Amino acid sequence: MIKTKTWVLILGALLLTALLSCLILYTRPAPGTVANIYRDGVPVRSVDLSLVTEPWEFTLSDERGANVIRVEPGRIAVIDADCPDRICVEAGWLSDSASPIVCLPHRLVIRIEKNAAAEGDPVPDTVSR
Amino acid sequence: METVKRFYMYSLRGLLCVLPVLCLLLAGCAREGDVPDPAAPRTATVFAMDTVMDLTVYGGPESLLSDAEELIRTLEEAFSVTDPASEISELNRTGAGDVGDDTAEVLRTALGVCERTGGRLDITVYPVLRAWGFTAGDYRIPTDGELSSLVSRVDWRRVSLEGNHVTLGEGQMVDLGAVAKGYTGDRLLSLFREAGVTSALVNLGGNVQTLGTKPDGSLWRVAVADPLGSGYAGVLETADRAVITSGGYERYFEENGRIYRHILDPETGIPVDNGLISVTVAGERGVLCDGLSTALFVMGEEAAADFWRGSEDFDMILLTDDGRILVSEGLEETFTPAGTWAAAPVTVIRHD
Numbered sequence A: 001m002i003k004t005k006t007w008v009l010i011l012g013a014l015l016l017t018a019l020l021s022c023l024i025l026y027t028r029p030a031p032g033t034v035a036n037i038y039r040d041g042v043p044v045r046s047v048d049l050s051l052v053t054e055p056w057e058f059t060l061s062d063e064r065g066a067n068v069i070r071v072e073p074g075r076i077a078v079i080d081a082d083c084p085d086r087i088c089v090e091a092g093w094l095s096d097s098a099s100p101i102v103c104l105p106h107r108l109v110i111r112i113e114k115n116a117a118a119e120g121d122p123v124p125d126t127v128s129r
Numbered sequence B: 001m002e003t004v005k006r007f008y009m010y011s012l013r014g015l016l017c018v019l020p021v022l023c024l025l026l027a028g029c030a031r032e033g034d035v036p037d038p039a040a041p042r043t044a045t046v047f048a049m050d051t052v053m054d055l056t057v058y059g060g061p062e063s064l065l066s067d068a069e070e071l072i073r074t075l076e077e078a079f080s081v082t083d084p085a086s087e088i089s090e091l092n093r094t095g096a097g098d099v100g101d102d103t104a105e106v107l108r109t110a111l112g113v114c115e116r117t118g119g120r121l122d123i124t125v126y127p128v129l130r131a132w133g134f135t136a137g138d139y140r141i142p143t144d145g146e147l148s149s150l151v152s153r154v155d156w157r158r159v160s161l162e163g164n165h166v167t168l169g170e171g172q173m174v175d176l177g178a179v180a181k182g183y184t185g186d187r188l189l190s191l192f193r194e195a196g197v198t199s200a201l202v203n204l205g206g207n208v209q210t211l212g213t214k215p216d217g218s219l220w221r222v223a224v225a226d227p228l229g230s231g232y233a234g235v236l237e238t239a240d241r242a243v244i245t246s247g248g249y250e251r252y253f254e255e256n257g258r259i260y261r262h263i264l265d266p267e268t269g270i271p272v273d274n275g276l277i278s279v280t281v282a283g284e285r286g287v288l289c290d291g292l293s294t295a296l297f298v299m300g301e302e303a304a305a306d307f308w309r310g311s312e313d314f315d316m317i318l319l320t321d322d323g324r325i326l327v328s329e330g331l332e333e334t335f336t337p338a339g340t341w342a343a344a345p346v347t348v349i350r351h352d
Helices: A004-027 B002-029 B064-079 B087-094 B101-116 B126-131 B144-151 B180-194 B286-299 B301-309
Strands: A034-039 A042-048 A056-062 A065-072 A075-081 A101-103 A108-112 A126-128 B041-048 B051-058 B096-098 B160-162 B165-167 B199-204 B207-211 B220-225 B232-238 B242-246 B252-255 B258-261 B276-283 B314-320 B325-328 B335-337 B346-349
Touching (some): A075 A101, A075 A108, B064 B180, B180 B199, B180 B207, B207 B220, B232 B276, B242 B286, B276 B286, B276 B301, B286 B314, B301 B314
Parallel strands (some): B325 B346
Antiparallel strands (some): A065 A075, A101 A108, B041 B051, B199 B207, B207 B242, B314 B325
16 A cells, blocks of 8 residues: 555645646736738748837848838837838838738738737727728 | 654645645636637638738638638639639620629629619729729829710610620720629628538628627627728627728829829719718628729718618718718617717718
């Protein structure tokens, strides 16, 4: 028969593991405002805007051309592009999920995915235009 | 020794009591998103019909979104005016011919809207639109002579459709641009419905169509774009409706300080400039809402209100260039102005 002491140790270890795993799961950064960038409908890059403290920029380019993207706390924009219509640049800053930034000539879409936790928030589901 | 043993025994009992609680705690640790949720939305982005389309469905078979994309491609191949291999391009080249069921159906509905609106929507305005460069982006102002010659051939009544056989009038060309996306939305929602989906949202280049409510039973919140800025003019709460907006603000050019917008008056061939800057139509059939939004934009405020009073199958929201909002009775409770339009005067159009 296994000693009571052993049982206590096993259960104690289990308790510790349980507490630790809960701690890890809960302290993991919560999904905030995440901007996903798609090329031809396929995700190519993801930026958690709620973790941005300092503004930064990057360029996405392929054979169709380049889009310069700027990230600031809680928002994202295309600040320069060599597409003919530059509608993506004129779209300005994106900070909610209602209406994505689209660069049709470069087949690029920047979208903020709706945060499941933000139930009942005032952000519309989509925009009719 | 006895005390120590008793201590262990108590600890053991205590732990045995805590264990189930721990299990529950651990189960609770699995956060939303960690486990695939059958009620979670699936989305697809499709570049088609010269725009970007967003599809969101809740439930349904695995292949549903790829079937949807295939349907969009099929319809695009039939309706496109820019693809020389499309049925419409072929028809515009030859002036007569047989078309497929979808093209015949969308032509029939479009001609119905042309008739119902007294030609304020006219699918034969395409050669004039092309002369202005609105189709290819090579904008220019056509000469008066050019315009009058082109406008003289604009008349939807000279298009005949018998079964799947179409005949155009002399020198005519048709463009389904005013109804093609609405028709595509109707077909997509039928596809979803037949697959057992009860909740879906599509946005086809700004044309919004909803199937059912959101999965939790709440209404979809569809914003109407602010034609003067980047935000929204308001939000409409809706279910099972198409919400389709026409406004000159989406495609235009400026020359000599004047702005020319892409919606033409079929009678004059000149861009509409009547004080309306946005027309949103909400109703059950996307193809109808799509065609009507253009026709009502051409009509202007008063004629649009009269037209609505004589109809029963749609509601509308009109925005004017002097900052007023007109809402038809059916949307009075569900449309909420927002942003810079939050304080705008609202007139409710009612049946007499």
